[in-house]
Structures are given as C-alpha cells and as structure tokens.
Amino acid sequence: MTLSKRVDGGTDTENAWCSALCCLRCRGPLRTGTELRCDACSTVYPVDDGIPRFVPRDNYAAGFGYQWNRHRLTQLDSHSGMPITRDRLMNASGWTVSDLKEKTVLECGSGAGRFTEVLCETGAKVTSVDISSAVHANAASNGRFPNLRIVQASIYELPFPEESFDFLFCCGVIQHTPDVEKTFKTLFRYLRPGGRFCIDVYAAIIAYTHPRQLLRPIAKRVPPAKLYALVERTVPRLLPLSMKLSAVPRVGQCLTRLVPVANHSHLGQMDAETARNWSVLDTFDWLSPRYERPQPRRRLERWTRELGLREVSIERHRGLYVISGVK
Ligand SMILES: C[S@@+](CC[C@H](N)C(=O)[O-])C[C@H]1O[C@@H](n2cnc3c(N)ncnc32)[C@H](O)[C@@H]1O
Structure with a gap:
C-alpha cells in the first residue's frame, strides 16, 4: 500500500510509521494529506498517485523509469515462477526470514520492486525508495503489501530520521549514481548503530573491460x-x-x-x-544509464574503514562486489 492510502485510512501504528517522514529543508515533521506539508517551514511535497515525491519528476534516472515501467513484472519471482531474486537477496545478504520479520528495512533504488517483493514477504516493514518513476511500477506490483511504503526520493536527500532503520539494502544501484562514494556513505546515515547492511556495486576492471x-x-x-x-x-x-x-x-x-x-x-x-x-x-x-561507475575492492575497503563498519565482508559475485556487515 502506498503512503497516502495508508495515512488516510490506516491504524494508529501504521500511521505513526507512515507519517514519520521529515522535511528535506528543515527536518521537521510532515503533515499528511493529498500533499505533504511542513508546518515549520511551509515546504510542500506532492503526492503522485499515492506516492510522496521529494525529487523533480524529470531527473538523470528517467531511463530507469522508462525501463521499469515497460518491464514492471519481468523480473519479479511471482511472475517468473523462479526464485531468482529471493536466492540472490538471501545469498548476498546472508539474512534470514526470521532476521527480517517485523524489522524496519530501507531499500534504496528499488526499480520495479523485484527485491521489494521478497523483502515484504518476510514480514519486514519495508520502505522502498527510488529516484525515478519506477516507484509507480513497484506500487502497481507490490502495493498489495500492507507492510510496504514507497517514496520517490534520492539517496542524497531522504525524508527519514537518521539512524532509524534496522536493515539497509541497496543492490544494483550505487554505480549508477553521480558520486558513488557520497552515495555509499550517505546510505549509512539512515541505518541505526548495530543495524545490518547489504550493498552491491559493479566490480572495477571486469565491468570496465566489457564490450558494452x-x-x-x-x-x-x-x-x-x-x-x-x-x-x-x-x-x-x-x-x-x-x-x-x-x-x-x-x-x-x-x-x-x-x-x-x-x-x-x-x-x-x-x-x-x-x-x-x-x-x-x-x-x-x-x-542506457547516464552513470556507470564500477569500483575497485581497495576503495570499498577504505570506505568501510572510514565509516567504522563492523563484520564487513566484501565478496565478488561474478561482476559485482557485495558488501555486507554491521554498522
Ligand atoms: C539498475 S536499477 C536496479 C533496480 C533494483 N534494485 C533491481 O536490482 O532490480 C537502479 C535503480 O536505482 C535508481 N537510482 C539511481 N540513482 C538513485 C538515487 N540517487 N536515489 C534513489 N534511487 C536511485 C534508479 O532509478 C533505478 O531504478
């Protein structure tokens, strides 16, 4: 279910979870309705088809919006009938269903929602964010989950309180952002101390030498x-x-x-x-992506050290590095 539907008709607990969105300008709370309004600084954010939007409609990721709305279902396990995405998520993260159940998960760069579906099925409280119009594809496929809220926003400016999530998941995304180091480091602002993360990125050299x-x-x-x-x-x-x-x-x-x-x-x-x-x-x-910036292992090791992350594992899965651990 997307945010505005739930704030209009949800239970108190659901409303508390859904309305915990912050103003990007002053970090004040947002009042919900047909649009989101910050009483402290009067900034207003639109809600498009039930999805709050914190970025301009047109941005560098428009190609992704096009791609995911054309292929809304292609990679969803419920559509393919194969557990390709479930296996990838569980193998990459090492998380189990009981780890995730009822925990808060921030998923960044959710695209059409292949991972969103798997995360929602665990019973976690999932917040899925994407900068592009892919959020509408995700809502069309996964809006049936009462434990999902979807927001159109950029990783660089997220409307959530800092250190408020138990889990952070971001796969297939950071190499497609303009400043990968900034993206990587910004993501951790929203994870609580002791929270667990799984992020992947194209591996340098391998991806750079591909004929594409x-x-x-x-x-x-x-x-x-x-x-x-x-x-x-x-x-x-x-x-x-x-x-x-x-x-x-x-x-x-x-x-x-x-x-x-x-x-x-x-x-x-x-x-x-x-x-x-x-x-x-x-x-x-x-x-099609405007940005594609694969990263070398040594740089990832440096970033995780600079952030003081614990139990860090950086594993190569074919052309990707999967980075997981604890904040
Ligand atoms: C290759 S797709 C991966 C989608 C999904 N994670 C998957 O693996 O199916 C990358 C996604 O990241 C999103 N994205 C790129 N930059 C972003 C940003 N700054 N904030 C949030 N999402 C972003 C794009 O819109 C796109 O949907």
Missing part, C-alpha cells in the same frame, strides 16, 4: 524510447548466437562477451520468449 563500454558513450545519449526500440529489434537476432557461444565448454562465458546482448546463466532455464524479454531488459539496462 564501446557502445555506452553513444547509447546513453539516445532518448530511452528510441534506444529501447533498437534493443528490442537487435536482441532476437543476437541472443541465439550468444546462447550458442555460452554452451561452448570452459570458454563459453568469455565468448558471450563478444556479443553485445545480455545473456545471464538463468536464461537457459526459460522459454524463448521469456529469455528474450529478460535479455531486452538487461541489454537496455547496460546501455
């Missing part, structure tokens, strides 16, 4: 609808070749890098149309 990097400088400047149409035409031609190459023993994974379409290992378990759909989505996701 030859196309990105041009592709990211093409308007989303045009680029999407191009990807939609190209994938059906190149994906069969990529699949054949990936079947070559030992060197298959390297060979697929020569063909500029996304081809993950689980596509082989899907029917042809579903695999094409995933590949179109992921190929667009490779080519």
Whole structure:
C-alpha cells in the first residue's frame, strides 16, 4: 500500500510509521494529506498517485523509469515462477526470514520492486525508495503489501530520521549514481548503530573491460524510447548466437562477451520468449544509464574503514562486489 492510502485510512501504528517522514529543508515533521506539508517551514511535497515525491519528476534516472515501467513484472519471482531474486537477496545478504520479520528495512533504488517483493514477504516493514518513476511500477506490483511504503526520493536527500532503520539494502544501484562514494556513505546515515547492511556495486576492471563500454558513450545519449526500440529489434537476432557461444565448454562465458546482448546463466532455464524479454531488459539496462561507475575492492575497503563498519565482508559475485556487515 502506498503512503497516502495508508495515512488516510490506516491504524494508529501504521500511521505513526507512515507519517514519520521529515522535511528535506528543515527536518521537521510532515503533515499528511493529498500533499505533504511542513508546518515549520511551509515546504510542500506532492503526492503522485499515492506516492510522496521529494525529487523533480524529470531527473538523470528517467531511463530507469522508462525501463521499469515497460518491464514492471519481468523480473519479479511471482511472475517468473523462479526464485531468482529471493536466492540472490538471501545469498548476498546472508539474512534470514526470521532476521527480517517485523524489522524496519530501507531499500534504496528499488526499480520495479523485484527485491521489494521478497523483502515484504518476510514480514519486514519495508520502505522502498527510488529516484525515478519506477516507484509507480513497484506500487502497481507490490502495493498489495500492507507492510510496504514507497517514496520517490534520492539517496542524497531522504525524508527519514537518521539512524532509524534496522536493515539497509541497496543492490544494483550505487554505480549508477553521480558520486558513488557520497552515495555509499550517505546510505549509512539512515541505518541505526548495530543495524545490518547489504550493498552491491559493479566490480572495477571486469565491468570496465566489457564490450558494452564501446557502445555506452553513444547509447546513453539516445532518448530511452528510441534506444529501447533498437534493443528490442537487435536482441532476437543476437541472443541465439550468444546462447550458442555460452554452451561452448570452459570458454563459453568469455565468448558471450563478444556479443553485445545480455545473456545471464538463468536464461537457459526459460522459454524463448521469456529469455528474450529478460535479455531486452538487461541489454537496455547496460546501455542506457547516464552513470556507470564500477569500483575497485581497495576503495570499498577504505570506505568501510572510514565509516567504522563492523563484520564487513566484501565478496565478488561474478561482476559485482557485495558488501555486507554491521554498522
Ligand atoms: C539498475 S536499477 C536496479 C533496480 C533494483 N534494485 C533491481 O536490482 O532490480 C537502479 C535503480 O536505482 C535508481 N537510482 C539511481 N540513482 C538513485 C538515487 N540517487 N536515489 C534513489 N534511487 C536511485 C534508479 O532509478 C533505478 O531504478
């Protein structure tokens, strides 16, 4: 359920949770209604289709909004019938359902809500944030969960009290922000001391040497609808070749890098149309982001030291570093 629906008709406990939003300008409380109003400094924030918005409608992540509204369901486990996202979240974080149940979770950069769905199913109280119009795709798919609130906002300026969440989850996101170090460090302001986190980021060198990097400088400047149409035409031609190459023993994974379409290992378990759909989505996701800034392990180690994080693990999962631990 999105925020305004709940504040209009929720229980007192729900309202207390939902209305704990702060003004970005003065950090004062916001009064809820058809819009959000700060009585202390008179700033007003719009509520679009039940989702409070703390950023301009148009921003650097508009391509993501386009992508996730076109592929609202593609990667949701409830749609694919495969636990791909659940497995990724649980393996990356090491969290269990009983760790999460009834705890507060801040999910940043939620896209269409594939991870939101898994988090909500654990019984956690989930707050999902995205800077783009993807929040509307997420609400359409996951709005049925009473333990979810969705906010359109930027990680750089979040309308929540500091140190107020038990868990922080942010996967697939920070490399796509303009200042990755600032993004990484800002996220921890909202996690309580002793709270647990899981963040991933593209791994430097591996991601930088991918052939998509030859196309990105041009592709990211093409308007989303045009680029999407191009990807939609190209994938059906190149994906069969990529699949054949990936079947070559030992060197298959390297060979697929020569063909500029996304081809993950689980596509082989899907029917042809579903695999094409995933590949179109992921190929667009490779080519369209304004920012893509992979990070080296040493830099991540330095940031976690500077923040005084504990029990830190930085593990490489294919082309990603997964950073988890305790604040
Ligand atoms: C590659 S998508 C990943 C979505 C989702 N986490 C997933 O893995 O399916 C990256 C998401 O981060 C969001 N994003 C980028 N910069 C952001 C920021 N500053 N604050 C919040 N969200 C941001 C984008 O709008 C986009 O939906």
